[in-house]
Amino acid sequence: MYFNRDQISDEQLIAFYKVLVYPRLVEEKMLLLLRQGKVSKWFSGIGQEAIAIGATLALEADEWILPLHRNLGVFTARQMPLTQLFRQWQGSQQGFSKGRERSFHFGSRAHHICGMISHLGPQLAIADGIALAHQLKQEKKVTLAFTGEGGTSEGEFHEALNVAAVWDLPVIFLIENNGYGLSTPVSEQYRCNRLVDRAIGYGMKGMHIDGNNLLEVYHAVKEAATYARQENKPVLIEAMTFRMRGHEEASGTKYVPPALLEEWAKKDPVSNYEDFLMHLGLLSGEDLTHIKQEIKSQIETNIAAGLSDGPILGNTAAELADVYAEDSSTLNKGTNSPNSSIANADNAIANIARTNSACTPDNNPGGPATEKRLIDAIADGLRQSMEIHPNLILMGQDIAEYGGAFKITDGFVAQFGKQRVRNTPLCESAIIGTALGLSLSGFKSMVEMQFADFVSCGFNQIINNLAKIHYRWGQAADVVIRMPAGGGVGAGPFHSQTNEAWFTHTPGLKVVYPSSPDDAKGLLAAAITDPNPVLYFEHKALYRSISGLVPDDYYLTPIGKAKLVQEGSDLSIITYGAGVHWALEYAQQHPQLSLSILDLRTLLPLDYEAIKAVVAQTGKVLVLHEATLTGGFGGEISAWIAEHCFHLLDAPVMRCGSLDTPIPFAMELEKNFLAKSRLDQCIRELAAY
Incomplete structure (x- = not known):
């Protein structure tokens, strides 16, 4: 394997080696822990380290990278603490995702890494957005997103590359072509000779490289990054490599011909780079052993700290609190959930008269x-x-x-x-x-x-x-x-x-x-x-x-707060959207009925306090919505009322929704489809109960 050390000093070459071998040694430890039952799952990148390491070293520390399962080298090269990484893999509350994610499905703003999701392709477009932000700020920065050869079959790949090309975004799309998508070989994945050939179709620069050659990856990504920053244009790189272990350890590699494994073992990025350093006389075999021993000692210390964590404990309040980002606007704080609003619902009943704001907006x-x-x-x-x-x-x-x-x-x-x-x-x-x-x-x-x-x-x-x-x-x-x-x-x-x-x-x-x-x-x-x-x-x-x-002035209406449009004593209609106007029209046409009409305005989070209050007001409730009846949001509201407001009801909760069919085109068929056509029947039935 030929290594081009152009403009790389001896000291850098040795430093590169330490960064390259580190994730390999971490992986070897993780595979041992997997066999011991101390780790539940592992996606091995052994044999592919040169791509993650070379690419990360080629970028500036504040340029975002969007890695995949087998890109441990991105995380270690960005100097993420191994103890916390191990806690992440263990599902510890002290990991980066507080035990809510596994392996590399997480990110860190401090390290400019955006975690993947299992669907693979969607992260490519996120890179477009980061690059667009750099462009809007007039920052000369590049964003790098990894994908595999299998991921290039997804529509997300096409969409992300097309947007980057059309908008001239400084993104590097790096394909790790490792031969197999789980067990599906590339011959069953695509028909072009090389995936990089697709670059010309998007009107972008393309590069085809040996992904097992650390310095080739480094030089290629550095060149691509310089081009993307200067020209404000994307680049597609196809890095050829091979997955030496299973998609994850449980899947194995029985589907891979033994001769293919032997061929790629000779191209191992770590051993070949070691041979290169020894050929230059920069390191001896003894030096390499010493470096590895030092790194292994560090790994053992960090892993031991991670293994000392106690068992994870569930905390309902903490879990619910992290679903949404905190809103700096006071209007949107304290939005309701089924768990938080029941206790306050009785206060809402007492104050229901003050919730009538049909004529003026909140705030x-x-x-x-x-x-x-x-x-x-x-x-x-x-x-x-x-x-x-x-x-x-x-x-x-x-x-x-x-x-x-x-x-x-x-x-x-x-x-x-x-x-x-x-x-x-x-x-x-x-x-x-x-x-x-x-x-x-x-x-x-x-x-x-x-x-x-x-x-x-x-x-x-x-x-x-x-x-x-x-x-x-x-x-x-x-x-x-x-x-x-x-x-x-x-x-x-x-x-x-x-x-x-x-x-x-x-x-x-x-x-x-x-x-x-x-x-x-x-x-x-x-x-x-x-x-x-x-x-x-x-x-x-x-x-x-x-x-x-x-x-005329700017104002905010609080999310998560319903509005009582009309007060009444006979029955209550809970609705939203067009349903509010259907209900108001019906009330005007039937003055003999005293109807309360609650406009939910927000469906998630839902104003349970206002719902309970309007149930208490009449004891009879009709949930009205334009969506089809089955699976419509009215089912959720009805179930909540039955569970929490049963003692306030004088009749079963009724739902009025549209037909369980697609929406037809002809106007008469559409009128028959819409829930409005059954509103009178539902109200009469409920009023007579």
Whole structure:
């Protein structure tokens, strides 16, 4: 194996060796502990160390790296304490993720490392977001994201590389081509001769290197980083290597031909580099042994400290407290959960008269107010938020000069510029991942789904990246996703869903669904202020059909607080979105019935105190929503009322939802589909109980 030591001193060559052999010796210790039953699982990177080490050494210490299972060398080269790393692998509360994650599924801001998720591909787009942040700050920094040859088959790979290319982002995408995706060989993974050949299709620089040659990796990544920083462009590197052990130890390597293992054993990155150093006369065999003994001694000391930890103890309060990042806004503190709000519900019953705020928004700033449609209130809230938060970036399909599908961002480019109001390619997943990457670098972002239906293309990023990242390693996901939703406009099955229930059972997300212009403005501003991921639903049929007085000044409406729209004594309707207007219309048409109408406004976290209060007010409850009945959010509300408010009920809780079918296109079929068509029947049945 030829090593090019160009511009690398003797001292550096020896230092490189110590950094290279360290993770190999750690792994050997971990495999021993695995056999002893002291470690539950291990993903071995033996034989691949040169890629992680060479790449990390080539970057600056404050440039972000997004590694995978077998990149122990990234963590050790960034000098993460081995004792805490071992605690992480053991699931200790003193690990980086407090026992909530395993192996390398965690990150550390201090070390500029972003942890992976098991889905592999989604981390590539996060690198786009970090690189975009550097670009916006005019910092000459590069971001490096690892993937395997198997990961290149995922759509996430294509989306992330395409966005990086289109936006000229300084990202290095490094493919570790180790021959197998678990047991699937590359011959069954792709048909191109070399994966790096795909670079030309994205319009980016490509490099093909020997991943087992430490200095070749180092020089290549250094060259790529210099290019990316200077030219503000991405680079794709394919590093050829081999996985000498199983995908994880339990899977073994029986599917690998023995001759192939023998061939790659001769290319071992550690032993070959040792031969190189001895050939130069920099180290003798005795020197190598001495270095290894010193490192092994350090490893034993660190591992012993990690093994001394006591058993992990569950703490419900601590677990719940870490689901969301702390919000600096007082309006969003103390949001409700089923565990915290029951004790306070009786106070809410006593004070229910004071919760009626149908005419004015919460925290009304006073001053002038203007009659606005829902769509104008949303645009107003978004525009003022852009003025309040100079670190807020808007992203979405056609949102720039065109102004978005519904014209909410019309004129924003002229006011805020194309750096902050960004058209995106058709890649919902990559853009949501990019938003998370921006969050890692201190930016806020708003992603507009052209229609809420299209969010399914970004589902993985929302459910597994945005929602879980704070709980996993304390990183906030400061992202708002605007979701134009709902039927009543004859748009058919793919442009009419109200799909909030997809997200309400995912801890870590917040789900907001305003029904009035004043709430739409205040809740959007609050969602953008909140450091947690917020799904902000806005009903398309209400955009231009309803209006109301909206304060001209900037204000926040608290997330997690319902609003009593109307008080009554006969029965209560708990609803949100378009359902609020259906309920109000019904009340006006049936003055003989005294109806309480509670607008939830926020579905996650839910205002259990307000729900209990409105149940107590009438003893009869109808939960109304536009989503289909089965699996709709009304089921959760009904179950909670039955469990906690049974003594307050005079009748069973009833639900009124839309048909359990896709949403039809023809207007008459859609009217029949919507829950509104069954509202009268449900109310009559409940009133007569």
